Amino acid sequence: AAIPLSASTGQGEVGWRRVSESPLVLVHEKFFSKEECEELMQIALESGRMQEALVYSGHRKDAFQRDDQVRSNSHMYVEREDELKSSLLQRVIARMHHAAKIPERLGEKLQIARYQEGERYEMHHDSGPEVGRARPATLLVYLNDVEKGGETVFPLTREVLLQCRPIHHQGDQVRYGVDHCCHVQPPELLTIQARQGRAVLFFNHLDGKKDARAVHASCPVLAGQKWVAQRWFQFEKTDL
Ligand SMILES: O=C(O)CCC(=O)C(=O)O
Numbered sequence: 534a535a536i537p538l539s540a541s542t543g544q545g546e547v548g549w550r551r552v553s554e555s556p557l558v559l560v561h562e563k564f565f566s567k568e569e570c571e572e573l574m575q576i577a578l579e580s581g582r583m584q585e586a587l588v589y590s591g592h593r594k595d596a597f598q599r600d601d602q603v604r605s606n607s608h609m610y611v612e613r614e615d616e617l618k619s620s621l622l623q624r625v626i627a628r629m630h631h632a633a634k635i636p637e638r639l640g641e642k643l644q645i646a647r648y649q650e651g652e653r654y655e656m657h658h659d660s661g662p663e664v665g666r667a668r669p670a671t672l673l674v675y676l677n678d679v680e681k682g683g684e685t686v687f688p689l690t691r692e693v694l695l696q697c698r699p700i701h702h703q704g705d706q707v708r709y710g711v712d713h714c715c716h717v718q719p720p721e722l723l724t725i726q727a728r729q730g731r732a733v734l735f736f737n738h739l740d741g742k743k744d745a746r747a748v749h750a751s752c753p754v755l756a757g758q759k760w761v762a763q764r765w766f767q768f769e770k771t772d773l
């Protein structure tokens with residue numbers, strides 16, 4: 534069953550709480566402070582490097598393209614030079630690795646992403662061992678409160694996953710997956726609301742093998758903006 538995570542359920546919670554066993558998903562209510570969240574958004578904006586997000590769309594490692602049917606937000610990556618200049622970046626990255634129990638050398642560049650009204654990210658899996666991008670876990674932290682929408686969702690049943698597929702036909706109507714799914718809000722859709730400082734840690738592999746149940750999406754933002762910081766972890770160091 535889904536665990537409703539309303540704005541209020543988390544009040545007073547300390548540390549990590551397991552909100553789903555399969556897929557394995559943990560939530561922390563105050564992983565970053567308000568000040569840390571605000572400084573991270575500032576760093577992203579001031580970098581001048583916010584750009585439209587791409588999606589992997591082929592069988593070659595460099596086949597990344599813009600695809601508004603799948604993903605429509607913007608983001609930037611924190612570089613080594615940014616980290617050297619900012620004790621805040623060093624501190625929050627170390628905290629993310631400590632929480633995931635994965636050494637820092639296995640982290641990809643920290644990503645800071647922004648979704649504006651209407652922007653979303655369709656159902657996907659973060660790990661692609663078949664294309665050389667195996668990622669055992671993902672840690673994301675919401676940097677602001679989203680007025681409406683922008684939840685992170687995990688379908689807990691096959692039926693709901695089918696209901697949420699990126700584009701499908703239902704009778705003679707074309708349905709756009711996550712938009713439709715977030716609107717319908719089936720009970721078997723694990724839904725985590727974006728709240729400043731809240732973190733979601735989820736595991737893309739189980740005993741080393743890709744866990745198909747770790748498929749997830751970002752609901753469209755309906756009002757306001759959504760900012761998230763994300764860290765992906767690897768099994769072995771590659772150049773990402
Ligand atoms: O923004 C979110 O809630 C999820 C984003 C996501 O899944 C991704 O960027 O891989």
Ligand SMILES: [Fe+2]
Nearest residue numbers: 657658659749
């Ligand atoms: Fe993802």
